[in-house]
């Protein structure tokens with residue numbers, strides 16, 4: 001190679017190292033995905049998330065500089081922005097029936113993982129590699145693997161689920177119903193007896209997905225919009241419990257889509 005050293009240095013100064021580009025792509029991609037999630041899927045702004053996204057953009061801007069500690073900062077920020085608020089991630093990823101939210105959450109986390117891996121590589125390989133602008137060979141394979149996994153999970157989540165599959169509509173019609181309309185349950189109270197199986201027909205008259213959640217009896221029945229579904233459970237203890245729809249209720253405060261399940265001995 002007869003390239004003069006001075007030219008190589010100048011080129012290196014102009015071009016941003018590949019690892020840094022990948023880190024920025026992960027951060028900006030995460031902001032875009034979460035913006036789509038709030039604007040088009042949830043149709044509501046989540047103030048803490050908006051602040052996190054603004055700071056994520058700031059971190060992406062810092063990655064575009066040649067500051068030595070930028071990869072450390074990016075990795076630290078990715079962990080800090082997710083770990084203290086894990087619960088919504090857990091809820092979204094364990095409810096694939098809400099396909100849009102599931103895919104957006106998965107994609108957002110995958111993009112942060114890309115930033116963590118690229119940032120980690122930039123830290124491990126150090127400034128020499130960063131100055132040369134090359135990315136490690138395995139990075140391409142990692143990105144393809146992650147994209148394949150994300151696509152596979154999204155396709156599985158997108159398969160329409162019939163929540164009342166295997167139940168004839170005649171049998172379903174005879175069951176006591178719990179209806180959701182205008183983001184409320186039509187009954188504030190359901191009664192049951194210990195040890196007796198409860199079979200409820202769930203009618204969702206809204207255009208939004210709802211759930212019937214009763215934590216104590218591990219009930220998390222999806223209620224697809226405009227459809228009938230079923231909840232089947234057997235209360236094992238007497239008492240008064242809360243039933244609610246987890247995306248549209250604050251269970252602790254007792255506000256939103258909540259009601260009482262009274263189990264008699």
Ligand SMILES: [Cu+2]
Nearest residue numbers: 210211245248
């Ligand atoms: Cu709901």
